[in-house]
Amino acid sequence: MSSNRIIMHIDMNAFFASVEQQGNPELRGKPIAVIGSAKRTVITTSSYEARAYGVKTGMATWEARQKCPHLIFVIGDNRKYTYTSAQIVKLMMQFTPLVEVFSIDEAFLDITGSLSLYSSPERIAHLLKAEIRHHFGITCSIGIAPNKLLAKLASDMQKPDGLTVIRPDEVGQVLDRVPAKDLCGIGRKTARQLALYGIKTCGDLGRFPVGILRKRFGIIGERLHQMGLGIDDSPVIPAEQADEVKSVGHSMTLERDIEDREEILKFLLQLSEMVGRRARRYSVWGKTVTLSIRYADFDTWVGRQETLPSFINQSGDIYRTAVGILDTLVLMQPVRLLGVRLSNLRYESNQLPLFHEERKKAMLVDAMDEVNDRYGDFSVTFGSLLDEEKAGNKGSHVISPAWRPNGIRNVDVK
């Protein structure tokens, strides 16, 4: 791995909120918050005007309104963000094919090889900012550094509309003043642990004996040491080289906590159908089904998985497995959230099962998928879902920033 790479990290500022403000001039310059459509939703993104009042991602709507009484709530439109993001990625690709889409609003670019065409990395950054602003009315913060770890750190330093460069000879000074918790990979818990050792800055972390870190954190300890030194050899991985997805799942926080088994089953069927449909669309089979439950107290989670002897991707099979797991559980409280996930995946071309009954079932499922693809989720579905359909409960449809522009990761593809 060359030690002379030039890596850029681009972070769209308040992406969802910016897209909404761009699309509706009445929202510009105002405190807005993008939320989900479900009853128990949170702030997905807020505009900088709203952030000035202390409105933050993850906050409950009532809390946000308390902070900012004239806050404007906008229900998120996933397609809009997906579309805009894909367009922006295309724009980035004009500068280098080495674009790693890190989330719906973040990307890494390896511009090492692009420099012969441009006078400097900063020049590329300015061109990209201008293009993105011109076409989408969105600002972004850009970090430029010798690797991804530092580029991401840099992009965070000036927001919004920032440009921060960390040159190789400046790395030491920067790390000495930046808190360790600002590094991507060091979360709340780890930061707290590090503080117990007196480690506050990245510099502290880099100088700390790696043996102790290894003992306390295992493999992560080694990595923490490297991070403290600003070392990161991980390459920028373009989409076509990215690993295959390892699991597919959906979960939903229910409108109210429930205890009734029949009611739980209804939601499990709905979730199984969502998971199965996504798996089938990308010809993925899975052997392991995980049922997740969050209880009414919010803090207690249960995750139980079952690995089957064969691979499945039909909603009915997923559902039956999930119900099987549910029946091994004694529910301790009313249920707040239900989740179904398919993992242990196998990717293969579509092949119809051999036996007649199996084949008929598979063809029926394919036909249903086709109708749903054409007319939207849950146009056609299993019988017991229909009541839910009438009640208008189709899940929250809040897009996850784990979104990717193509393929199975894109939760919202139609």
Next chain:
DNA sequence: TCTGGGGTCCTAGGACCC
């Protein structure tokens, strides 16, 4: 009438096999 959703990776212990 608090507190979303989709992912990945790591750990530690147990089963099972050779």
Next chain:
DNA sequence: TCTGGGGTCCTAGGACCC
């Protein structure tokens, strides 16, 4: 004259990312 050891798969839970 006690109880090897390595590999693989599975499970539950936790930390982290956006």
